[in-house]
Amino acid sequence: MQPKLKLGLLFILTLVSFCSSAACNGPIHRQFDFWLGTWDVYSTQGKIIGVNKITSQLNGCSIKEEYQTPAGYRGQSINMYDSQSQKWHQTWVDNNGLLLLLNGKFDGQSMVLEGQGLSAKGVKVMHRITWTPTTNKAQQSVRQHWQSSQDNGEIWTTLFDGKYVRRKS
Numbered sequence: 001m002q003p004k005l006k007l008g009l010l011f012i013l014t015l016v017s018f019c020s021s022a023a024c025n026g027p028i029h030r031q032f033d034f035w036l037g038t039w040d041v042y043s044t045q046g047k048i049i050g051v052n053k054i055t056s057q058l059n060g061c062s063i064k065e066e067y068q069t070p071a072g073y074r075g076q077s078i079n080m081y082d083s084q085s086q087k088w089h090q091t092w093v094d095n096n097g098l099l100l101l102l103n104g105k106f107d108g109q110s111m112v113l114e115g116q117g118l119s120a121k122g123v124k125v126m127h128r129i130t131w132t133p134t135t136n137k138a139q140q141s142v143r144q145h146w147q148s149s150q151d152n153g154e155i156w157t158t159l160f161d162g163k164y165v166r167r168k169s
Contacts, residue, residue, distance in 0.1 A: 024061035029081050031106035032063055032088065034133040035142055039164035041067075052164060065092075088113060090129075100127055125150055127159075140166040 033056070041050040050069040057064045057078075065077040075094035082089050085103070090113050092100040102113035110132040119125050126149040134141045146160040 024059060024081070029060060031081070032079060032111050032131075035063065035065075035111075035131060035164075037140075038167045039142070040167060041144075042163045042165060044161050044163075049162065102127065102129060119150070123150055126153055128153075128156065 035054045036056055037054060039052045039054070040048055041052055043049050050067055050073075053066045055064050055066075056062075061080060063079040065075075065079065067076070068074045073095065075092060075098070077090050077092040077100075079088065079090045081087075082103075087103045087105055088111065090100070090102040092098070092102070100115060100117060102115040104111070104113035106112075110130050112128065112130045114126065114128045117125050117127055127146065128149075129144065129146045132143045132145075134143075142164040144160065144162045144164060145158065147156040148159050149156050
């Protein structure tokens with residue numbers, strides 16, 4: 001191999017390695033890291049209703065969620081900060097056939113993602129999910145509040161209000 005070609009190939013490999021490792025290292029990519037971990041999920045009545053495992057994936061460029069309940073309901077999401085749109089994005093799918101496509105931002109206290117979908121009857125529905133971490137160091141928790149609206153956000157109805165309590169290692 002010619003020295004110039006060898007040097008060019010080495011430069012490209014170094015650049016690719018640098019870009020892939022530094023692509024998602026900024027503080028904005030860490031805004032949803034408060035959700036990482038394994039969580040017991042409780043209803044507002046204090047009953048455990050599920051387990052959620054949240055992991056960092058692809059060198060910190062995405063966050064994978066794996067949710068399951070004792071009754072067999074399961075769902076997964078992939079979350080990422082999209083540098084082009086400058087918004088957070090979530091794609092949620094579950095074993096009932098639900099697909100949610102949400103976008104939004106971290107407002108300094110909570111991650112707020114919204115998106116439009118269709119009800120089982122084909123009616124347009126707005127979804128808004130808010131994740132808010134507690135500041136209580138003794139018991140780390142996150143509140144997830146999922147709301148929907150069928151009138152473009154005039155009236156919101158709670159679909160899910162759960163408290164995520166971090167499992168101890």
